[in-house]
Amino acid sequence: MTDPTHIPVVIMGGGPAGLTAAIYAVRSGISVRLIERGAPGGQMFMIDRIENYPGFPEGVTGPELSDRMRDQAVKLGAEIVQDEIVKVELSGLRKKLTLSSGGSLTADALIVATGSRPSPLNVPGERDLVGRGVSYCAVCDGNFFRGQRVAVIGGGNSALQEASMLAHLAAKVTIIHRRDQFRAEEYLCACALGEPCVDALYDTVVERIAGTDAVEALELRNVKTGEKSRLPVEGVFIYVGVKPITDLIKDLVNLTPEGYIAAGEDTRTNVFGVYAAGDARMKPVWQIATAVSDGVNAVRAVELDFMAKGISCKA
DSSP, X not given: OOOTTEEEEEEEOOSHHHHHHHHHHHHTTBOEEEEESSOTTGGGGGOSOBOSSTTOTTOBXXXXXXXXXXXXXXXHTOEEEEXXXXXXXXXXXXEEEXXXXXXXXXXXXXXXXXXXXXXXXXXXXXXXXXXXXXXXXXXXXXXXXXXSEEEEEOOSHHHHHHHHHHXXXXXXXXXXXXXXXXXXXXXXXXXXXXXXXXXXXXSEEEEEEEOSSSOOEEEEEETTTOOEXXXXXXXXXXXXXXXXXXXXXXXXXXXXXXXXXXXXXXXXXXXXXXXXXXXXXXXXXXXXXXXXXXHHHHHHHHHHHHHHHTOOOBO
């Protein structure tokens, strides 16, 4: 008799890596359940416009690409559950997973595709004003700042992309970067700085986010001259990097010093039956395309490993 609390393969996380793994798993006849606490898509869902993913010459929004991947997985028969894994136990051959909903289940294989989260700026005022002018997602919150003054902190692709998006909502957008030039692709820089309401402050850091009940201004310092200034804004969007979401398994599998899961291109970790895919895995480039590749490789690794052990993960 089939055990309803046992799923041969569980995917933890519903970003592009997890969704791709679900698609490839069901197409291979593998019994799989994807568990995601929020909306499928991960950080991809928060991107205003994606212009470097193959097959979309005119670009595609993050929410649309997320929905397309989810719909494809569901149409093929993947089981996607909105829940959260709060505890992982790897002591036995079967992995035991405890859910926030109160249930638990076991799995032969666990694909960890938990992704990453935006890094905080870690300056005074930031934590107190989150949701009251401090945001890490322009797609989510940009509409609240129509006709207002906002700042974007950072110099990478995400910062410049979101500045371009905010330019169509806000009255004024100021990009603040600690270096003398942006790290973003030239095309993104040209798009953002080509908007009439966008300007940039280089060699500048935020020392404090000022405000009582909401963001009122940023206290700034020029890193070369030491000159301090104050920039009145109603909103600040922070894009200064990301951190892998690996706290749940940090003592169970090998991590890099930066906190990423140590796994090769085959996605295998040091624990049999545990695989790492997407932004939680240490690799040279974190992109949607490389996350998709990880999802494919993880399913292939599961098939090969379990075939070698004589364990069936088929439906």
